[in-house]
Amino acid sequence: MSTQEDPRHASRADLDDDFVARAVFTEPSAAERTRPFPVLPPPPPRLDVRRRWYRRPVPLVLLVALALALVAAAWRPWDVPTGPPDHLVLIIAVPDGADVHPDFVDAVAHEAELSTLWLETQTGRAVRGDLSSPRVVTLSMTAEELRGGTVRAYERIMADLDLRDDAFGVVVSPLRTETTWSGQQTCGRGGRAGVVLFLGNCNHTPSTTSAWGSPLSRTITHEILHGMGAVADCAPHGTSDGHVDDDRADVMYQGADRVDPATTPLALDAGRDDYYGHNNIGCPDIVQSPLWVD
Structure with missing residues (x-):
């Protein structure tokens, strides 16, 4: 049996001789050793994915416009109605610095109830709104500041009350706006937002025991019908x-x-x-x- 040397046991010198014999080695010259490394151009700017959307004005404007459009489409205004008034509210407007007695409030509510009940007997229909519980409001103006005519007083009182668009105000005030007793005395003044009854102009005194046809119940009815569009x-x-x-x-x-x-x-x-x-x-x-x- 012939013996042959296992290549795995060959010496390192035997394996490297042939490679070393054919290798070519070149030493760099002195000039090459002192030449600086070339300066590479900077890489192109990368897209900064960390930039936030809110730093870009155009997408921000579009996003805000979309949000507003969605809100407008879904919003249902519950406190700013656009149609005509559809219910009555009874208000007692008291000038600044004046007081109102609870009996006066009850008497006004009684007179207003006489008015609405009479309208129901005449038409078979009820008016919309609860006039049995008047709301007492203290105005920002004194009685003296409201003196000088019903038109000006009406406008200032209604602006001060700032009623909802769907509410028709039946406003009763103990005010006297007329500066003289001569000539016609205007008991009430009305408009789209409501009516104001100036009790002091016509000496209307509310009562809890009055019957339909009393001066105040008749005036309240008259002014409500004006508010509805008559005549x-x-x-x-x-x-x-x-x-x-x-x-x-x-x-x-x-x-x-x-x-x-x-x-x-x-x-x-x-x-x-x-x-x-x-x-x-x-x-x-x-x-x-x-x-x-x-």
Whole structure:
């Protein structure tokens, strides 16, 4: 059996001789040894993924616009209604520095209840809103500051109350705005937001024992109907100032010769031909007022 040397046991010198014999080694020159390393250009800037979205104005504007659009689409305004008033609120407006007695509050509530009950007997419909619990509000103005005419006083009081758009204010105030007793005394002033009754102008004194037809209950009714839209200029018996002239017993009749409710019953649109339940095409009818309960 022939023997052969195992290559694994070959010496390191035998394995390296051939490689060393064919190798070529070159030493760097002195100039090459002193040559500086080349300066490489800086790498291109990398996208900074750490930059936040809020540092970019255009995406921020788009995001804000989208958020506002979503809010506008989902928002349902519950405190800023856009339609006409649809319920009555009873308010007692007290000038700054004045007090109101609890009996006065109860008496005003009683007079307002007489008014709404009479309207219900005349129409078979109730008005929308609870007038049995008046809200007492102290104004930011004194009685002296509100003196000088009902138009100015009305505007200042309604601005001070700042009622919701869907509320029609029936505002009762002990104020006297007139500066003289001569001439016609304006008991109430109205507008889209509500009516203000100036008790001091007409010496209306509320009472808890009064009956329908009392000066204050009649005035409250008269002004509520004004708030509903009575009487339009196109009414056959309209006077172009919100009243009628065909029946002295009509609650919307205005004049010194109107009937005494104690002896003659009052009527709501006598003949039903001017402002409630009429057939005048194109002429407003308060039967459509949202202040009625359907």
